[in-house]
Amino acid sequence: MSPRESGEALVHAEIKAAGDVRRINFARLASMREAGLIVIILALCIAMSFASPHFLTWGNFRAMLMSFSIEGIVVVGMTILLIVGGIDLSVGSVVCFSMVVSGALFLAGLDPWTASLIGIGVSALIGAAMGFFVTVIGLNHFITSLAAMVIVRGMCLIVTKGTPLSLFTLPSSFKAIGQGSFNGLPYVIIIFVVVVAIFDFLLRRATAFRKVFYTGSNEKAAQFSGIRTNQVKFWVTVLCSTLAGLAGVIYMARFGAATPTFGAGMELNIIAAAVIGGASLNGGSGTIFGAILGMALLSVVTSSLILLDVSVYWQDMIKGCILLAAVSIDHFLHRKKS
Amino acid sequence: MTHAPILEIRGLSKAFGPVKALSDVQFTLRRGEIHALCGENGAGKSTLMNMIAGVLQPDEGDILIDGERVSIHSPAAAQRLGIALVHQEIALCQDATVAENIYMAAINVRRAPLMNFQKLHADAQKVMDLLAPIPVRTRVADLSISNQQLVEIAKALTLDCKVLMLDEPTAALTESEARRLFSIVRGLKERGISVVYISHRMAEIFSLCDRITVFRDGRYVATDPIAAVSPDDVVRKMVGREITQLYPDKLAPQEPGRVILSVKGLSDGRRFTDVDLELRAGEILGMGGLIGAGRSEIAQTICGLRPMTSGTVALDGKQLRPRGYGDAVKVGLVYLSEDRKGSGVFLDLPIAANISALDLARLTGSLGLLDRKAEDRQARELTGRLGVRMAGIEAAVSTLSGGNQQKVAIAKQLSVSPKVIIMDEPTRGIDVGAKVEIHRLLRQLAGSGVGVVVISSELPELIGLCDRVMVVREGRIAGELAADELGEEAIIMLASGVQDSSDQRQAQNVA
Ligand SMILES: Nc1ncnc2c1ncn2[C@@H]1O[C@H](COP(=O)(O)OP(=O)(O)OP(=O)(O)O)[C@@H](O)[C@H]1O
Ligand SMILES: [Mg+2]
Numbered sequence: 001m002s003p004r005e006s007g008e009a010l011v012h013a014e015i016k017a018a019g020d021v022r023r024i025n026f027a028r029l030a031s032m033r034e035a036g037l038i039v040i041i042l043a044l045c046i047a048m049s050f051a052s053p054h055f056l057t058w059g060n061f062r063a064m065l066m067s068f069s070i071e072g073i074v075v076v077g078m079t080i081l082l083i084v085g086g087i088d089l090s091v092g093s094v095v096c097f098s099m100v101v102s103g104a105l106f107l108a109g110l111d112p113w114t115a116s117l118i119g120i121g122v123s124a125l126i127g128a129a130m131g132f133f134v135t136v137i138g139l140n141h142f143i144t145s146l147a148a149m150v151i152v153r154g155m156c157l158i159v160t161k162g163t164p165l166s167l168f169t170l171p172s173s174f175k176a177i178g179q180g181s182f183n184g185l186p187y188v189i190i191i192f193v194v195v196v197a198i199f200d201f202l203l204r205r206a207t208a209f210r211k212v213f214y215t216g217s218n219e220k221a222a223q224f225s226g227i228r229t230n231q232v233k234f235w236v237t238v239l240c241s242t243l244a245g246l247a248g249v250i251y252m253a254r255f256g257a258a259t260p261t262f263g264a265g266m267e268l269n270i271i272a273a274a275v276i277g278g279a280s281l282n283g284g285s286g287t288i289f290g291a292i293l294g295m296a297l298l299s300v301v302t303s304s305l306i307l308l309d310v311s312v313y314w315q316d317m318i319k320g321c322i323l324l325a326a327v328s329i330d331h332f333l334h335r336k337k338s
Numbered sequence: 339m340t341h342a343p344i345l346e347i348r349g350l351s352k353a354f355g356p357v358k359a360l361s362d363v364q365f366t367l368r369r370g371e372i373h374a375l376c377g378e379n380g381a382g383k384s385t386l387m388n389m390i391a392g393v394l395q396p397d398e399g400d401i402l403i404d405g406e407r408v409s410i411h412s413p414a415a416a417q418r419l420g421i422a423l424v425h426q427e428i429a430l431c432q433d434a435t436v437a438e439n440i441y442m443a444a445i446n447v448r449r450a451p452l453m454n455f456q457k458l459h460a461d462a463q464k465v466m467d468l469l470a471p472i473p474v475r476t477r478v479a480d481l482s483i484s485n486q487q488l489v490e491i492a493k494a495l496t497l498d499c500k501v502l503m504l505d506e507p508t509a510a511l512t513e514s515e516a517r518r519l520f521s522i523v524r525g526l527k528e529r530g531i532s533v534v535y536i537s538h539r540m541a542e543i544f545s546l547c548d549r550i551t552v553f554r555d556g557r558y559v560a561t562d563p564i565a566a567v568s569p570d571d572v573v574r575k576m577v578g579r580e581i582t583q584l585y586p587d588k589l590a591p592q593e594p595g596r597v598i599l600s601v602k603g604l605s606d607g608r609r610f611t612d613v614d615l616e617l618r619a620g621e622i623l624g625m626g627g628l629i630g631a632g633r634s635e636i637a638q639t640i641c642g643l644r645p646m647t648s649g650t651v652a653l654d655g656k657q658l659r660p661r662g663y664g665d666a667v668k669v670g671l672v673y674l675s676e677d678r679k680g681s682g683v684f685l686d687l688p689i690a691a692n693i694s695a696l697d698l699a700r701l702t703g704s705l706g707l708l709d710r711k712a713e714d715r716q717a718r719e720l721t722g723r724l725g726v727r728m729a730g731i732e733a734a735v736s737t738l739s740g741g742n743q744q745k746v747a748i749a750k751q752l753s754v755s756p757k758v759i760i761m762d763e764p765t766r767g768i769d770v771g772a773k774v775e776i777h778r779l780l781r782q783l784a785g786s787g788v789g790v791v792v793i794s795s796e797l798p799e800l801i802g803l804c805d806r807v808m809v810v811r812e813g814r815i816a817g818e819l820a821a822d823e824l825g826e827e828a829i830i831m832l833a834s835g836v837q838d839s840s841d842q843r844q845a846q847n848v849a
Contacts, residue, residue: 205710207702213687214695220681224643224673225695225750226664284686 033278037293044300052307060303062186068299069192070254071270072292073247076199077240078267079274079291080209084236085216085283086141090130091244092266093152096259098123098248100156103165103258112174116249123245124238126152131234141237149267156260165258178254188250195243200288212236216283272319273298276326298322343405344369344532345390345421345501350399352385354737357729359385362399363558365551367501372523372533374543374564376576377553378769379741380727383536384426386553387503391423392416420500424493424507426536426740426767427679428486430478437462437474440493465492469518470629483677484510484629484795491519502526503534506740508542509767510676512629512795513830520546538741538769540569541798552576577771584774585802586781588821595619597655598789599671599758601640604649609635610813613649617758617789622780624804625793626829632813633793634676637760641673642666653757667696670757674747674764676793678740682747685736689728690717692735692746697754720749723779725772740767748776758789765799777803797826809833 049056074091081088102119106112126148133144177187203209214222215229222229252258277294279286298319305315345367352360360382367373375383388394390401392410400407403419410416416423430439437455440462462474469488478486487510494502504523508516523533523546537543543550544564552559552575559575573581599617604610610632617623625633638644640651642660651658653669660666663673675681684692694701694713701709701716717731724745728738735743744767751759764780765773780803784790794800800807801824809816809832817832 205707207698207706207708210691210698210708213691214684217684217687218681221675221684222695223663224675224681226662226667226697227695228662228664284684 034287034290034293037277037290037297041293041297041300044297044304048300048304048307051304055304055307060307064299064303065189066186067302068295069186069188070247070250071266071273072192072295073195073250074240074244074266075270075273075291075295076195076288077243078270079277079279079286079288080199080203080212081141081236081240082271082274082279082281083203083216083283083286084212084233085219086134086233086237086240087145087271087281088130088141088237088240088244089145089267090126090148090152091240091270092263093149093156094123094126094241094244095248095251095263095266096156096261097126097152097159098245099252099258099262100159100165100260102249102252103167104159106167106170107165112170112253116174116252119249119252120242120245123248124242127238127241128234130241131237134237135230135234153264160258160260162260164260167252167256167258170253170256175253175256178250178252178256188254191250195246196288196292203288213284216285218284269298269319270295272323276323294326343367344403346402346405347386347390348400348402350386350389350401351397352382352389352394353397355729357737358556360553360556363553363556365558366561367532367534368549369532370527370530371548372527372535372546374547374550375534375536375553376538376543376550376572378576378727379745379767379772380739381553381576382556383553384505384739387423387505387534387536390416390501390503391421393423417497417499420498421503422494422497422499422501423503424491424505426505426509428483428490430486430489430493432479433477435475435477436466436472436481436489439478439489440465440474440496442493461496462492465495468492468495468522470515482630482634483680484512484515487511488515495522499531501532501534503536505536506538506767507535508537508539510763510795512627512833513797513826514834515629516542538767538773539796540572540770543572544569554578573770576769579771581771581774584770586778589621589784589805595787598653598787599640599791600652600655602650602652604636604639604651605647606635606639606644607647610639610810613810613813613815615640615808615815617791619787619789620784621805622784622790622792622803624800624807625791625810626795626797626800626807627810627816627833629795631810631833633810634762635813636810637673637762637791637793641671641760643673667754670755672696672751672754672756672759674751674759674761676762676766678744678747678766683735683743683750686734688732689721689726689735689738689746690714690731693717693720693749693753696750700754716753717749720752721746723775724749725775741769741772744768745772745776752779752783756788758791759783760791760793762793763795764792765794765796797829800829801825811835 054060078088098119101122102115105115105118130144130148133139134141180187182190211227211232214227215232219229273295274291276297277290279291301319302315343366347365349362350360351362377383389396392413392415401410437459441458459474466472466474469492472485478489491507507519526533535547547564549561549563550572551561552572554576595618597616598619601613601615604613613636627633635644639646641663642665643663653671690713693716701712703709714731721731726742726745735746748764765776780790792804805821807819807824809829811833819828
């Protein structure tokens, strides 16, 4: 199925679903979108299983799952940040920084677990610094994280002096996080599922995360409800960077190496996934499950393009078009509503 | 004056999903008349206006202008037909200046390549001065809600229109601004412009309008010449029942209890100085004054929403030093914002989530999880009590009519059990029936020992509801009126200061 058709399928699914609303209900609107995404992903998978015998194999599935599991952890943080009305362009750099810092510390003689904890801690500090600029100085998330993206990337190059760190001496107990599996299920996937489940649950049910929605929906009204919106924004910024840091050390365990250029451009994929999954750049809406489905859709498309031997040069363009289609539909639905 | 209708609506229907906002309504606007449109909150008044102004499209029915069927598919098309609408909700560009906002629509029509700012400012000031002397170079975001409302009206006046529709223009205005608006509207009428006027204030309607149309539940009820009906008739047609007592009984004079809120020497260094205030259990204290006098600022400072430079606030005898509004809410001091859209409600969140926003802690279990059942229960109870017309408590607040949004904002304040509740324009945009209900509720709250402060620009409300009224002028307490001294003239006199009208100008400027 071509991306154009998949876009149309998305439109049809949404329009049909929109016709079904008995009342405008945001939980339901979100689940409609999620259902729509699942339908599209399944349709793509079925179509692909005819097109390529390799598609519906456990090996390919595992590869796809592995490929978006680690990124999926970053998507979780990004989605929450989008809900609060922020955005973080620095996640790719932070993933990389966490990786090179942990790697360098390990090479300097630290045990890899401690080194990783420090890597994640440093990522959290980067988030705290951005949070400071956003809440105390009053800059916006976009500019702050754009600067952080460049600065942190520079720090990656400084730490590694521009050359990849080779970490094949990592103990296998550590590498297992990225490469091993439990009863055939890779640890990476287990970690991913756990992170997603926890945050999806918290976002739906925890009071602290409800404040994220209030702040993103109307910051002033949140303040007039006694919510310290700056605190909320600060901690969500920290959370997003921390999860990026966690992803970084898992990547390190997986690759057994730390490349200073790793993760460049990753932020776009991640933001795209969250937005396809229903997060609004204006804040106030989004679900983690939806964002993960967005990620899955992008991943299935990539995998299909590879299996269909579509040139790599085309892949970015096609993914960009999918994003554009998803956002257009979102805009269309929003305009219809108000 | 001819009697051919300039605007006619036939068999118009509009549904939002399952909600029927209008079914088969009719409406006729004669040339050069001022025509009132009345109905309860959610009756469909704004929806009809939005369709005539091209914001919404009807599902069925016809719109006729000068006897010709037209389809008005966009606001620009409405403008070309000479139709202007002042929206119920303020929709100004917050970051642009007043002048730029006033001429936004006009600039859109004119096709000059460059802006002449000198002329723009001069022209804008001329239009603005008709209503109030607001400096047109001010950024809209720096204006109070009432002044924004005036800018919104001025914006419509610049358009060369045949039909002007005003959707609750006075909801945020005080008496004096409202009077100016009325004289302008009468002037427009003299020039043959036809006006549709929506308001929940009966007195206004009866002094200004020629005919009146009533809607109920999205249906047309009746159109009458204003001389042929009484306010009671109108209310009966709107509500479908008799309303006998507009305001609840006041406190017996000897009754007031202990002091629950005491404010001494409060200043913020900018907008008000040296404010003393004492609120007793059981009473409803009113705060009157002109727009920009500083009433809202005083209230917000008491609640910790703005910083103070000097003074003390004590609740129940205990000194209060809120670091933020959250602290004030915790000890039971809550504030209802006058700016419903900007800081009162979360438009895109469900009604239930809006109501619970003020005190999540109460709905939170030991694990930090929200008790959704309790949240729903609370939302159902409060929306039921206030009569919110809605599809369900999971509906987004943006799908409600203006008055019903206001009820949700009030429900939010009532969801906590406050000790002191300060309400800034609580019945703004609320219909007659619901207003009675809210007043009764406030009286009940007061009766149960809660301190109630009502800031209102509507004099009859201050006089009818409050036991005592404090009048604020230019950031100072100008005086206080006891129940037996209350009267429109007395309040206006204190509010404007009798000496000089330039004071009044100044007071309005700073808002
Ligand atoms: N975008 C929307 N989506 C769903 N329902 C809507 C929407 N806009 C209006 N409604 C519904 O249509 C009905 C009529 O609303 P409308 O705003 O016209 O009322 P109104 O007469 O102007 O009331 P008010 O006096 O409170 O301003 C209400 O029940 C409202 O909930
Ligand atoms: Mg309305």
